[in-house]
Amino acid sequence: MRPIFFFLPLLMLAQSPDDPEAGRKLYLGRCAHCHGQNGEGGRGVALNTGRFRHGGSPEELFRTIRQGIPNTEMPPAPRLPDHEISRMAAWVAQLGRQQAADEKVTGDAEIGAALYKKHACAQCHTLHGVGGFLGPDLTGIGPQRSVRHLRESMVNPGAEIPLDYRTVAITTAKGDRLTGIHLNEDEYSLQMRDPASRLRVFLKSELREVSYPRQSLMPAYALAKAEQDHLIAFLNAETVWRFDRLDSIGGHKTTVLGQPKVIDTPLGKAVEFDGVDDALFIENHPLAGAKTFTWEAIFRPDGGQFEQRWFHLSENGSENRMLYEIRVVGDKWYLDSFNQTGDQGKALMNREALHPLGQWHHVATVYDGKVFRNFVNGVEEGSAEIQFAPQGDGRSSVGVRINKVFYFKGAVHSARFTRRALTPSEFQKLE
Ligand code: HEC
Ligand code: HEC
Known part of the structure; x- marks a missing residue:
């Protein structure tokens, strides 16, 4: 009898509710055929990027695995015992921390954009609301799928056809x-x-x-490896952050300061800040590594103090940063876009370009590798020739500067980060 007493605690340890190793086995049997052996994605989205659109907390992962995701191929698991789901959630959380080494996006998004045009991909695919409907909408697909899956989709489309596209x-x-x-x-x-x-x-x-032919309607493209890389960079070139919740933005965990509120607006949900002590910190610098970029945001300034820093992207361990600020004058405001990397820094600010408070506006800063420009509602307000180096990983704050000064009064609806220089006709629409 003795040995049993001895082994019991060990057994319990190995089988604790969130034991990732037990979760790995369950995962390999039930999930890997869609999400890949190491969570690299395939028919299902990649689970190893650290970004979970449906939430990455243990409770959220539990809910996603238990309930599935309606109207997608992600199935519910109504009959599995709770402890098996907890174990898989623990394993998935672990996958999220280990991005595969070969998953790096290395191509050039500008060349990718030209290839996308040349091969008339838009004939069958919608991207940002433009294009055909025969194939899946490719908006935002880059960060959701593994590099391997995107590559395979282009050169060997029949290999993994999503259920909805048989x-x-x-x-x-x-x-x-x-x-x-x-x-x-x-x-x-x-x-x-x-x-x-x-x-x-x-x-x-x-x-x-x-x-029912087992072939895809998408033609197999004989693309050189470098061309595939450029197209993949193009499909990865964009990140969208919707401010429709507080606990996670763009799939990244947040830290909430004060009491920002999720509000309903004619544009959909947005997050409102009181200009006193409300802010959101997001553990990500969405433009880290970008040589060229477009940073757009849709926001509504509501008055408050003269100087406000309402959106700040900051490189870790340095003063390198990108900032949106406003100055409030009476019932109007003007924009200040500031960018600094190393000894190269520039503020674009036009005190004459006044805009009404209490309304929704679109702002953009664009860098094409040579010239830094800013725009309000699609109209250019300033430009300067400057040499910016790509910034490293970091974090962001919304509603305040990263060192918690110059709080913002108003609301933020969304932001879009694109790793190439867009023209105003390609900007997000206010709708
Ligand atoms: C038939 C294919 C398929 C199977 C099997 C499957 N999934 Fe999924 N899963 C998907 C798809 C597709 C999505 C993306 C749905 C969407 O568009 O939001 C997804 C989404 C998810 C998400 C959310 C990702 C995010 O970004 O928030 C998690 C977590 C997840 N799956 C885990 C699992 C686990 C764990 C299993 C095994 C128990 C599993 N999946 C089985 C296809 C599958
Ligand atoms: C004649 C129509 C057609 C053209 C042209 C076309 N595709 Fe597709 N594409 C499809 C269809 C249909 C699917 C879904 C079936 C499948 O996965 O093979 C698809 C799937 C994809 C997928 C996978 C999507 C997913 O959800 O996993 C990617 C990526 C893709 N296409 C990229 C491209 C690119 C890049 C081009 C241009 C080089 C292109 N496609 C041209 C029809 C097309």
């Missing part, structure tokens, strides 16, 4: 043939999306033949 081929009674995306089917009818992205409905009684 191919169907029909021959009508008259002998016409058509291939499209299989949307729906019942006893009497079949719906497909044809190659021109149109919805088509056929009565089965009018069809001579129906088959």
Whole structure:
């Protein structure tokens, strides 16, 4: 009997509710075929980037795994015991801390943009609201999928076809043939999306033949490795932060100061700051490593003190930073965009360019590798030639400067960070 007493605590230790090693085994059996052996992604999103759009806390991961994600391929697991889900959540959290070595995005997003155009990818894919519907919307896909999956998708599209994009081929009674995306089917009818992205409905009684080829409708592209890298950089070139919650922004954990509020606005949810002690700190510098960039934000200044620093990106361990500030004058405001790396620093500020308080505005700063510019509502307000080096990893603050001075009164709706210089026609729309 003795040995049992001896082994019991050890056994309990090995099987503790959040034991990641036990979680790894469960994960390999149930999840790896979609999310990859090491969470590198595939048919499912990458789980090793440290970014979880549905939340990365133990409770949130538990909920995602238990409930699945409605209207996606992520299935619920209603019958698994709680401790198995906890263990998988613990393993997934661990995956989030180990980005694979070969997952680095190395291409040039500008060249990727040109290749995307040259190969007419937009004929079938929507990106930022522009393009066709035959294939999946590629907006924001870069950070969600592994580099390996993106590469495979371009050169060998048939390898992993998402459920919603299976191919169907029909021959009508008259002998016409058509291939499209299989949307729906019942006893009497079949719906497909044809190659021109149109919805088509056929009565089965009018069809001579129906088959389900295991080929993708996407052509396999014979792209050189470097060209794949550039396209992948292009698809990774953009990060969007929606300010619709407080505990996580853009998939990054936040620290909340004071009591910022999530509010409803005509543009959707936004976070409101009181100008006294409200702020959000986000553990990420979204433009770290960017040689060229566009930083956009949609915000509503509501008055308050003269000088306010409402959005600050800061490199760790240095004074290098990118800042949006405003100055409030009566019932108007003007923009100050400041950027500093090393001994190169520049403030763009036009005191004459006044804008009304209490309304939503779009601001942008753009750096093309040579010239730094800023814009309010798509109109250029300043520019300067300057040599900025890419900044290293760091963090961000919203509602205040990173050292907690110059609090902001107003609301922030969203921000978009793009690793290339956009033209005003490519900016986010205020809607
Ligand atoms: C059939 C494929 C499939 C299987 C099996 C699957 N997933 Fe997923 N999973 C997905 C897809 C697709 C998404 C992304 C859904 C979306 O668009 O939000 C996802 C999302 C997730 C997320 C959220 C990621 C985020 O960014 O917040 C987690 C966590 C996750 N899966 C874990 C698991 C675990 C653990 C298992 C095994 C129990 C599993 N998945 C099984 C396809 C799958
Ligand atoms: C004729 C239409 C068509 C064209 C042109 C096309 N695609 Fe696709 N693409 C699809 C379809 C359909 C799918 C979904 C089926 C699949 O994964 O193969 C897809 C899937 C993808 C995926 C995977 C998406 C996911 O959710 O995993 C990526 C990435 C992609 N395409 C990129 C591109 C790029 C880059 C180009 C241009 C070089 C391009 N596509 C051109 C139709 C097209």
